[in-house]
Amino acid sequence: MIISLLIGLGVALGGFTFQTALGGVNRKIVARLQKRVGPRWYQEFIDIFKLLSKRSVSHGWIFDFGVIMALGGIIGTAMFMPVTSNILAFPSFDNFFIFVYLLAVGMLGMAMSASGSGNPLASIGVMRALTTMVAYEIPFMIVVLTIIKLAGTSSVSGIAEFQQMAGNNWFMIALPLGFVVAVLSLMGMLGKKPFETYIAPAEIASGPMVEYGGKQLGMLFIMHEITVFIEVSLFVHLFLGGAENIWMFAIKYFLVYAGLNLVSNVNGRFKIDQVVVFFYKWPLAMAVVQAIIAIYLGWVI
Amino acid sequence: MNSTRFTERNKEEIDRKWWEIGDYFRRNSLWMLMYCTGCCAIELPPAMTSVYDMERLGMGPMATPRQADVLLVTGYLSLKTLRRLIYTYEQMSEPKYVVGFGSCTINGGIYHDSHAVINRLDQYIPVDVYVAGCMPNTESVMNGFVDLMDLMKSKKADGWKRYHTNYEWYRENQIAALGEVKVHDEFHE
Amino acid sequence: MANIELLILITLSLGLLSYVLYHFSPRLSSALTILGSFFVFGSVLYHGYIGSFDVSSTLLPYVSFSSSALSIFFAVIITFTYAMVSLFNPYFLKTHKAGNVHNLLFLSTLAFVLGVLFTNHFMTMFFFFEAVVWTSLFMIPLKGSKSAAIMYYRFSAFGSFALLGAIFLLKANSGTFLITESLAVVDGAHQLVIFILLVVAGMAKLGAFPFHIWLPEVLGKAPDHTSALFSGGLEKLGAFIIVFALVRVAPVGATFAAIDLAWSRYAVAILGALTIVFGTLMAIRQDDAKKLLAYSSMSNGGYMLVAFSLMNSISVMGGLYHVLAHALASVAAFLAIAAVARQTNTTKMSELGGMIHKMPITYMVYLIAIISMAGIPPMGGFISKWLIFQAVINKGLIFVAVAVFFGSVGSFLYVFRPLAALFLGQELPQYKKTLKEAPSLMLLAMLILSVLNIFTGVFPTPILKVINTVIVEMGMNEVVLTTFTIEGFNGLLHPGLIALVFMVGVFVAFVIFISLKKSKKVGLMDTYTAGNFIYTEELMHYSVDFYAPLERLYEKYIDIARNVYRSLDHKIKEFARLIKYFIFTYKPEITAFWVVLILILFLWGDIA
Known part of the structure; x- marks a missing residue:
């Protein structure tokens, strides 16, 4: 048990390191896209450690408690994450729903802390974040329902292994409509450009994060990086056939993350009700159609 | 036994070491809060975008004073904006730095004889770096940022400490310029 | 207290006692309510857990009991809810319009709920069900809103009629009012109707769509702590009925x-x-x-x-x-x-x-x-x-x-x-x-x-x-x-x-x-x-x-669902006025004529 917990913490730490480095690389990529030099690849580390070294302000115990709960919940979620088929802290307990709902603990902690700061802009940001969540989550869950029904298991590593078996395609190919939906949902999850309404720096002053500075903001940055790690690796395992070894995982992860970044950088920003209408129009319809095709008719490539 | 004991002096030593490590991170990741009061603000977009690209220095814009490290005062300050500037400066988390842009923040510039504009920003909040010129060109703005980093490295950018030690003096100047507000209401301030 | 009948009777009499006591000392009355609720919860939990319920019935006529794992499960949840809410009682009595009856109603609903859960006879269950509705009905307006109580009654009555219809059909089908026996042999033409009626009864009590209108009204306007009782306790009776319809009746249709x-x-x-x-x-x-x-x-x-x-x-x-x-x-x-x-x-x-x-x-x-x-x-x-x-x-x-x-x-x-x-x-x-x-x-x-x-x-x-x-x-x-x-x-x-x-x-x-x-x-x-x-x-x-x-x-x-109900309401009122206009006129001979005519029409087949 202790060893499993240590492996889990290792996955969380490794995921944080990997994603933070990749985040810096991606800032570089985006800078090249805009004909700039861009920051150093380890800039994100510098940012986070700088924040942790500053003296911050606190708006009462719930402000701090929420941050701890947020980071704790996310670290806990990351500990369940399989990296490859072998690097997995708790075999057969990496249930898909744990990721979705344990992630929600972290979100709840952050939302609570933001509202506890007493700033109305933070509450508005939280409202928008939750509204975005109700938008992207449903199509995504329907696609995952299809995957679980086809694979016969809700264990994330089990789904990855199912795709690696001979005769089975990756779900990216097997469920093309579902894949498109999942990409859109992933952009919503990561808060990438058309769906970053809840941050909106110029409008609501970065939303939930408006009152944070110093170590609280630093911890939320760590939390954010680990969240991105969880969501992108979930995507890799569900749609790209998981990974046999750690290098394949890194490559797939990098391609997904960099691709999304490039797409998001040529987009504007939706209004919040546009986000909801967008997701409930085509992605939801596509997800349902894909589920009907795959489950009732059995047409899977 | 004596050597492993955690003495007061030892602690200071460790704190200083940590501070130096922190300093490296702080000067390589300066997040700005742009207080665009005057015309010098026009120099910031080119500094941020492709031509000069301040992100390569680790700098970037931030939304609120809580998140920011360096306050950019770009131009003249009327009495009305000065009050808000001080409020904003006090909300920033420490350590914090101030960069004054243009001659207006140094000696009032072309507004030196205006009744509604303060002449020397230094009297109200501590300024770490001035970028002179009316208005300064983008090279000197970038140069100012690099200067700030050098000052931080040599521990001379200690405006926020001076604000603590000389708080009474700053407060006096602030009240002398702004007067005390009797009615707490958004229309009277 | 192992005997269910005694438990019910004791709870009822404790309710009456608390009503009397309230006039001497509200605090003592509340203390009695708390003790009573915890006593019932303790008995149900203890005897349910070791399975030592005494189901014999000697004092009440026509009433018989049985205990099953399902009823014990529900009874534990609902009595626990009562026990928890009873701790809130003392602080809320003063804010009520008629605080003196609150404890009486509280304990009598508890007793009747036990009756619903533990009886093995459909008619007894119906009786207890109605008793729960009638006692809980008067707990709603204690904060001052009568409209919510009326709405609660309407939907509950609808659910009760559905339940009664289902019970009669079950009786016609199997020849017995005993719950387990009659549910086991549901078949033939009645099967679908029984299923629908039971589901409707359960959904009306659970506040499911399309019978959901009463739930927010009642829970929103009932006294603050009573809402917890409705949500955690009484609403769950609906789930109990739903289990009858959906789990114990064999599947209906293709x-x-x-x-x-x-x-x-x-x-x-x-x-x-x-x-x-x-x-x-x-x-x-x-x-x-x-x-x-x-x-x-x-x-x-x-x-x-x-x-x-x-x-x-x-x-x-x-x-x-x-x-x-x-x-x-x-x-x-x-x-x-x-x-x-x-x-x-x-x-x-x-x-x-x-x-x-x-x-x-x-x-x-x-x-x-x-x-x-x-x-x-x-x-x-x-x-x-x-x-x-x-x-x-x-x-x-x-x-x-x-x-x-x-x-x-x-x-x-x-x-x-x-x-x-x-x-x-x-x-x-x-x-x-x-x-x-x-x-x-x-x-x-x-x-x-x-x-x-x-x-x-x-x-x-x-x-x-x-x-x-x-x-x-x-x-x-x-x-x-x-x-x-x-x-x-x-x-x-x-x-x-x-x-x-x-x-x-x-x-x-x-x-x-x-x-x-x-x-x-x-x-x-x-x-x-x-x-x-x-x-x-x-x-x-x-x-x-x-x-x-x-x-x-x-x-x-x-507002669509609400408007549907409102227009339904109007239609029913209109229809009632029509009947009133034709039948209940100021001339008694016309009323008598219509009554005789309708009676003849109803009895036509039997007489001929």
Whole structure:
């Protein structure tokens, strides 16, 4: 048990390191896209450690408690994450729903802390974040329902292994409509450009994060990086056939993350009700159609 | 036994070491809060975008004073904006730095004889770096940022400490310029 | 007290005694109510657990009892709800219009609920059912709203008639009023009608779509702590009836091959799905915290409908566990809101703010309750929702799944709203001086509920084992359980491990937090305002129209169900006036003529 917990913490730490480095690389990529030099690849580390070294302000115990709960919940979620088929802290307990709902603990902690700061802009940001969540989550869950029904298991590593078996395609190919939906949902999850309404720096002053500075903001940055790690690796395992070894995982992860970044950088920003209408129009319809095709008719490539 | 004991002096030593490590991170990741009061603000977009690209220095814009490290005062300050500037400066988390842009923040510039504009920003909040010129060109703005980093490295950018030690003096100047507000209401301030 | 009949009679007489005592000392009367409720709960729990109920009946005529694992399960949940709410009684009696009858009504509903759950005879059950309706009916207007009580009565009467119709058909079908015997032989032409009537009876009591109108009215306008009783206790009687209809009656109608489910059950599942969606959408736009929780009760009732209609051991276990988890969570949430309302005299979120600073324990209770209600680990609601998801995915019910997932994510939205607007945010000046933490008895009730909310989420297997006996009793296979894990259709769940990992994560985060530089404390009004000076707390508190952008998308359509009922109401009134115009005129001979004519028409076949 202790060893499993240590492996889990290792996955969380490794995921944080990997994603933070990749985040810096991606800032570089985006800078090249805009004909700039861009920051150093380890800039994100510098940012986070700088924040942790500053003296911050606190708006009462719930402000701090929420941050701890947020980071704790996310670290806990990351500990369940399989990296490859072998690097997995708790075999057969990496249930898909744990990721979705344990992630929600972290979100709840952050939302609570933001509202506890007493700033109305933070509450508005939280409202928008939750509204975005109700938008992207449903199509995504329907696609995952299809995957679980086809694979016969809700264990994330089990789904990855199912795709690696001979005769089975990756779900990216097997469920093309579902894949498109999942990409859109992933952009919503990561808060990438058309769906970053809840941050909106110029409008609501970065939303939930408006009152944070110093170590609280630093911890939320760590939390954010680990969240991105969880969501992108979930995507890799569900749609790209998981990974046999750690290098394949890194490559797939990098391609997904960099691709999304490039797409998001040529987009504007939706209004919040546009986000909801967008997701409930085509992605939801596509997800349902894909589920009907795959489950009732059995047409899977 | 004596050597492993955690003495007061030892602690200071460790704190200083940590501070130096922190300093490296702080000067390589300066997040700005742009207080665009005057015309010098026009120099910031080119500094941020492709031509000069301040992100390569680790700098970037931030939304609120809580998140920011360096306050950019770009131009003249009327009495009305000065009050808000001080409020904003006090909300920033420490350590914090101030960069004054243009001659207006140094000696009032072309507004030196205006009744509604303060002449020397230094009297109200501590300024770490001035970028002179009316208005300064983008090279000197970038140069100012690099200067700030050098000052931080040599521990001379200690405006926020001076604000603590000389708080009474700053407060006096602030009240002398702004007067005390009797009615707490958004229309009277 | 092992004898059920004696238990019921004693509870009733304690109720009468508390009524008499109230006129001497309200405090003593409340103490008696608390003792009585805990006594009933203790008896049911103890004798239910060791299985030593005495079902003989000697004092009451025509009444007979039996005890089954299902009725014990429901009885434990409902009596526990009563016991917890009874701790709130003493603090609320003074605010009532007729406080003297409250304890009487409280204890007599408790007694009649026991009657409903433990009788083995359909007519007795109907009698007790009506008695519950009539006694609970008078608890609603104690805060001053008669319209809610009338609405409650209308829908309950509708449900009761449906139940009565089903009972008569069952009698005609099987020749007996005994519950188990008559339900076992349902077949032939009556089968569908019986099924529909029973489902309607259960849904009317559960407040499921399309019979949901009464639920928010009653729960919103009943006295603050009584709402908890309705949500956690009386509403669950509906689930009890639903279990009759959906689990104990054999499936009706043809089977959908693709999903391997009888169409009648699929229809119920769809109704459950609609209940979830409508409940969630309405809960999101409420300003009254109690009404919001009422709609959330409705939406959670939809989960129970979906779970029971799927008819396999995982889903039924999920449904039964959801009854328990939702009872615990909603009672805790309602009681937390009641604790706030007791001091502020309002439950409107737009008028409240920053309660956390004076009532931190109440806040934590509410937080734990909503985590469970939203189905987030490590609380009880997660286990039941996980089981229900397993069943839904295994059946491949796509449209139901859309609703189930929507309700689950939507619940984050609505449960967060009271948290942000009522407990967090700016501390409003009108409550700064007077507000205090809730008194100790109320805190005791809320803390017990919180501990159970956590316990049901961390270590659910002892309770799930009890549910397994219920499932086996109903003729299904038991779910595979080990000491710590639950085996679903497509995965294992280890709730304790999730809690442990979460605690490790929080510990790591706490270590990071504590090892860094201490923060400077600032007040709530010292926030980022883009340099503006604002001294009014209300201006800095975001609580009105919290989800306005989302609400705008559907606010045109919210009144459809209500309007349908309103026009139905008009039509019935019109029809009644028509009859009155023709039959009940001022001339008695015409009335007599019509009565004779109608009697002849009715008796035509028998006479000829």
